[in-house]
Amino acid sequence: MSEYQRYEFMTIDRPLARIQLDAVNKLSSHIEASSTHALIEYHWGDFKHDPVKVLLEFFDGFLYWANWGSPELAFRFPHGILPADLIAEYDFDDFVTFTQHKDYDILDLHFREMEGPDVWIDYELGSLISIRDELMEGDLRALYIAWLASQCMMFGYEEDQEEEDYEILVPPVPPAFGKLTEAQQALAELLQVREELLVAASQHSTGNMLTVQKDDFAIWIELLPADSKKEYLLRLAHNEPGLSSLFVRELRELNRDNDKVRPSTGERVTYATLNSESKILQNQREREKRERDRAEHLQHLQYIHDHQETYWKQINQAVEHTVGARYDDAVRDLVVLREVADQFNETREFQERFRTWIRPYMRRPGLIKRLQDHKFDISVA
Numbered sequence: 001m002s003e004y005q006r007y008e009f010m011t012i013d014r015p016l017a018r019i020q021l022d023a024v025n026k027l028s029s030h031i032e033a034s035s036t037h038a039l040i041e042y043h044w045g046d047f048k049h050d051p052v053k054v055l056l057e058f059f060d061g062f063l064y065w066a067n068w069g070s071p072e073l074a075f076r077f078p079h080g081i082l083p084a085d086l087i088a089e090y091d092f093d094d095f096v097t098f099t100q101h102k103d104y105d106i107l108d109l110h111f112r113e114m115e116g117p118d119v120w121i122d123y124e125l126g127s128l129i130s131i132r133d134e135l136m137e138g139d140l141r142a143l144y145i146a147w148l149a150s151q152c153m154m155f156g157y158e159e160d161q162e163e164e165d166y167e168i169l170v171p172p173v174p175p176a177f178g179k180l181t182e183a184q185q186a187l188a189e190l191l192q193v194r195e196e197l198l199v200a201a202s203q204h205s206t207g208n209m210l211t212v213q214k215d216d217f218a219i220w221i222e223l224l225p226a227d228s229k230k231e232y233l234l235r236l237a238h239n240e241p242g243l244s245s246l247f248v249r250e251l252r253e254l255n256r257d258n259d260k261v262r263p264s265t266g267e268r269v270t271y272a273t274l275n276s277e278s279k280i281l282q283n284q285r286e287r288e289k290r291e292r293d294r295a296e297h298l299q300h301l302q303y304i305h306d307h308q309e310t311y312w313k314q315i316n317q318a319v320e321h322t323v324g325a326r327y328d329d330a331v332r333d334l335v336v337l338r339e340v341a342d343q344f345n346e347t348r349e350f351q352e353r354f355r356t357w358i359r360p361y362m363r364r365p366g367l368i369k370r371l372q373d374h375k376f377d378i379s380v381a
Contacts, residue, residue, distance in 0.1 A: 004067040007040040007047055008125040009059040012132060013078075013241035020058055027054065056106055061132060063125040069116035071123070071190050074108040075132045081246045082107070082135065090143060091169035095150040107135070109146050109191075114153060117192060127186040134181065141174045141184050148201065149191035151271040157194070157279075173266035178202030196285070200277035204267040298343070305340045312337075315357075324366055331370045338376075351377070 009024075015035035016024065024033045027049055031040045038059070040047060055062040055076050064072040082105060086098045099106045131142045180188070180198070188198060221229070304311060311333050318330035334354070341350035358378055361367055371378055 003042065003044060005042040005046065006063075006065055006123075007038075007051055008063045009038040009051075009055065010061040010125050010129055011036045011058070012060040012129065016058060024054075024058055052106060052108060056101065056104055061125055061129045063123065063128060065116075065123050065190070067116060067120075069114045070112045071114060072108070072110040072112070073128060073131075073187070073190065074106060074110075075135070077105045077107065077132070077136065078241045078246070079103050079105055081105070087143065089169060089171045090147045090150075092147065092150050093154060095153065096143075096146050111149065111153065111191060114149075114192065121189070123186075123190050128183050128190070130181070130183040131187060134183065139174070141177055141180060142187055144171060144174050144177065144201070145180075145184060145188050145193055145198075146191065147171055148193045148197055148271070148274070151275075152193065152197075155271060155275075157275060170268040170270055172268050173201050173204045173206075175206060175266060177205035177266070194278060194282075196278040196281040197274060199281055200274045201269070203277070204269045204274075206266050301340050301343050304336055305344055308337065308340070312353075312357075319361060319364075319367060322364070322366070327364075327367045327370050330367070331374055334371070334376065335374055355379075 021033060021035055024038055025031060027038075028040050028047060030042060030045075031038055033039075051062055051064060051072075052074055055074055060076050062072070062074045064070070079100065079102065082098070084100060086107070087096055090096070095109065095111055097106075097108045097110075099108070134142060177198075188195075224232075315330045315333050318326040318333075338347075338350055338354075341347045354376070358371075362378070368378060
């Protein structure tokens with residue numbers, strides 16, 4: 001397979017101005033760009049610019065992936081809209097960085113050593129871009145998913161490491177982790193976080209994102225100093241990006257001592273514990289699947305047992321032709337009938353009927369060879 005790389009950018013707060021779009025179009029001969037979106041695909045070659053710098057200058061979201069893996073997802077935020085210590089509680093190693101600049105801040109999730117999935121998946125930034133708004137609203141579930149992915153990359157899914165190996169920084173499980181948004185589910189798919197690991201974490205989650213904070217803006221605004229109200233109105237008149245989220249955050253900060261607006265704190269659970277619990281869940285699901293498959297198979301065998309004559313008729317019709325494919329059909333049905341006989345303790349009856357049936361066809365080497373390959377006793381009593 002040839003190389004494939006995909007770079008995708010999007011704007012959210014403001015469309016690109018004409019001069020900006022012209023500059024973006026000059027970045028690559030492979031680019032397709034509009035005032036809100038840019039896509040660059042390579043089957044050979046590479047992008048000659050730092051995509052995070054392109055994000056910082058022009059866009060609000062960026063997604064990269066290649067056919068060999070190496071996913072990267074990054075967002076640009078108005079400076080100060082997210083707290084400076086956003087990722088302080090997470091042991092991200094080098095997988096996630098949060099960098100503050102003069103006008104904007106960049107959250108960059110880059111998993112360059114991650115291999116691609118076993119099946120081809122077309123990842124699209126549109127399915128992930130709402131994570132940006134979620135983070136500005138204080139929803140940290142995406143960060144926790146990234147933390148799980150980073151732990152998987154560092155420690156894998158094996159259980160041969162001691163618990164203390166993971167005792168570095170353990171973030172709390174965010175509220176409502178058992179009800180991930182579509183964008184958060186898409187992020188888990190992009191970063192290949194196993195479903196069982198997500199479920200294990202959700203068992204330690206508390207609260208509901210919809211009810212964690214009960215906002216009473218009408219009352220809170222009255223608590224703001226007059227100068228602050230005037231400043232926010234002026235910034236609103238200038239259509240400042242992200243102002244709404246920044247305003248809401250400040251109101252909540254002013255009232256953080258109020259129990260009604262204090263976010264519930266989830267448990268701090270080590271990755272080793274979550275990994276162990278995910279293995280139990282995985283084994284349970286595999287056992288349940290085996291049981292379902294067995295029940296369905298037994299139901300299928302019961303149906304065949306009740307319609308044996310129809311199958312014998314099909315077999316007779318098939319061997320009337322000397323075509324190899326029809327022989328294959330006949331032998332396949334005979335294998336099923338033999339299994340049915342074993343299941344219902346009718347093996348002797350099947351063998352007697354089979355010996356009677358095979359006698360007229362003993363001079364057909366193609367059929368006999370297929371039967372012998374499937375361990376049928378073709379000796380005639």
